[in-house]
Amino acid sequence: MTKTANKTRRAQPREVRREQLIQATIKCIARHGLSGVTMGRVTREAGLSMGIANLHFESKEKLLLETLKLVTEEYAAGQTEILTSGDYPSTAARIEALLAFDFNQNVADKNKLAVWFAFLGEAKSRPTYQRICSRQDSLAEEKITALFQLALDEAGDKKADAGLLAAGYIALVDGLWLNSLVDPRRLPWKKALRAARQFLASALPQHISLPPG
Amino acid sequence: MTKTANKTRRAQPREVRREQLIQATIKCIARHGLSGVTMGRVTREAGLSMGIANLHFESKEKLLLETLKLVTEEYAAGQTEILTSGDYPSTAARIEALLAFDFNQNVADKNKLAVWFAFLGEAKSRPTYQRICSRQDSLAEEKITALFQLALDEAGDKKADAGLLAAGYIALVDGLWLNSLVDPRRLPWKKALRAARQFLASALPQHISLPPG
DNA sequence: CAGCGCTGAATGAACAGTCATTCAGTGGTT
DNA sequence: AACCACTGAATGACTGTTCATTCAGCGCTG
Structure with a gap:
């Protein structure tokens, strides 16, 4: 019953999330370099939680390849x-x-x-x-x-x-x-x-x- | 062959060691990519011990810059x-x-x-x-x-x-x-x-x- | 035997990947 | 229309691993 108001968590179709994460990855690589990309940075950039990148891509490597x-x-x-x-x-x-x-x-x-x-x-x-x-x-x-x-x-x-x-x-x-x-x-x-x-x-x-x- | 093999490790002047380590770093970057370079790999490639790179260069970053x-x-x-x-x-x-x-x-x-x-x-x-x-x-x-x-x-x-x-x-x-x-x-x-x-x-x-x- | 160059086990920080838990949305029932 | 049961997307604390860096001690060399 508490208001989790400001951050409405909404389910999105797989493809939307994947696209969001890839765009965030592009920004991270441009900003921090390939070696400076961490799952934490990518998901923060996308405004999502840590685990989500591994949910939609199996691993960091696969996210980078995509x-x-x-x-x-x-x-x-x-x-x-x-x-x-x-x-x-x-x-x-x-x-x-x-x-x-x-x-x-x-x-x-x-x-x-x-x-x-x-x-x-x-x-x-x-x-x-x-x-x-x-x-x-x-x-x-x-x-x-x-x-x-x-x-x-x-x-x-x-x-x-x-x-x-x-x-x-x-x-x-x-x-x-x-x-x-x-x-x-x-x-x-x-x-x-x-x-x-x-x-x-x-x-x-x-x-x-x-x-x- | 002696105990530490025929590669008798001998004290060398600073410049010789630095050169050796830089050459090893070049090989490591070529072989494993920048993100695959670790101090362990570099020093192994140079045939020396782990700690030596930090002895002659202060840090990994400085070794890479040199x-x-x-x-x-x-x-x-x-x-x-x-x-x-x-x-x-x-x-x-x-x-x-x-x-x-x-x-x-x-x-x-x-x-x-x-x-x-x-x-x-x-x-x-x-x-x-x-x-x-x-x-x-x-x-x-x-x-x-x-x-x-x-x-x-x-x-x-x-x-x-x-x-x-x-x-x-x-x-x-x-x-x-x-x-x-x-x-x-x-x-x-x-x-x-x-x-x-x-x-x-x-x-x-x-x-x-x-x-x- | 003193001093210096060197060693490599030990340390702790950073990170990828896991998973128990939470909760928004959906569809079925009255 | 109001309620409830259920689903699975999303979360983030946690775990095990990798790696840079440290340092106490070893063994040449002069």
Whole structure:
């Protein structure tokens, strides 16, 4: 009969709780680093009790894996959309869309990038992380290679190698994200985008031009 | 074999022990990830007793910081040598040297890269790591910008921006290292080098040519 | 044999995971 | 509509474990 008023405890469907906990995990990783994530911090961030994370995910490890998976798949889905959609009028437009996507603040959200790089830092020694990170990357690389090959063909460029260009673009985006994340003052977001654009402009001058727009 | 085996434990000067422990730490980070590093593992790897790491470094945190510092400074020293030495006959030769340096297996040793990225993954939430990683990077970026500016001037290129080119090159190298480390099968070392060369060849065609050599 | 570099068992703090208990919500009964 | 019985989601004190750090003593070495 006592009023437990201020904290109404309400049952929620499994999926709602899981989502809540994953979002809290993303914030915790961004704020404290992967090694600073504890079950206590995650559940406090979510405004729930200690035990609940183990109720909905079996263990801390599984919660972390689900978090990585969510971030990875979200990115891959958006990228695949651009690379396979039939809606682009030209190769140039598709490449522009890819660039805009990679430097869209909603996609490349600071917290999610922090999650991504936190896991990559540990990936070398954790095959499970490695697998999740690599899985869709291979597929993406193939598609980007095909896209750049098309552009090179259209331009009549017989010297440049599309595979190297794709590997370079992917690595460049990773590197720009990373540098921008670690020290945003040295590499502001806008400068990162312009650096990527200049890369594409010098490799594919007939498709991408220097001044944005 | 004596009682404590053929590895006779002998008193060593402070610097020798510190170096030994840092090398062991590098191996442990590469093998187990930053979160998998324990004092027990480090000292076992070094063939010494548990307490010794706290004797020569005050704490685990300080041992890790010294390790990061060593790796960072080693790289910065080599790079600075190339960027400031008077020994290069041409701008092109200096750029070639920079490229060769960045993809020299001894410099970009797998274990040291693993250390570098392990710390970067945590850097966003640890100002101390961030400072160490960024410190010399700013200086390097300035020097690389100057080098590329010189090359652009020599080529009469008035469109490309040397600052963006430098930021791009630095990010590209980071990204290629990272991708190659996480999944060497998808991005073998040689392919990474060729991707970097193609980047420079397309931005500075008069200085760097496509076929290696 | 004195002093110093080193050892490793001991200590306590932090943490993941468990589980007995609580209670909001639901459906059945009158 | 009011009451009650029941369910299982949610809680948080508790447990066992892992790990950094300490320190009393050991054995080289000069």
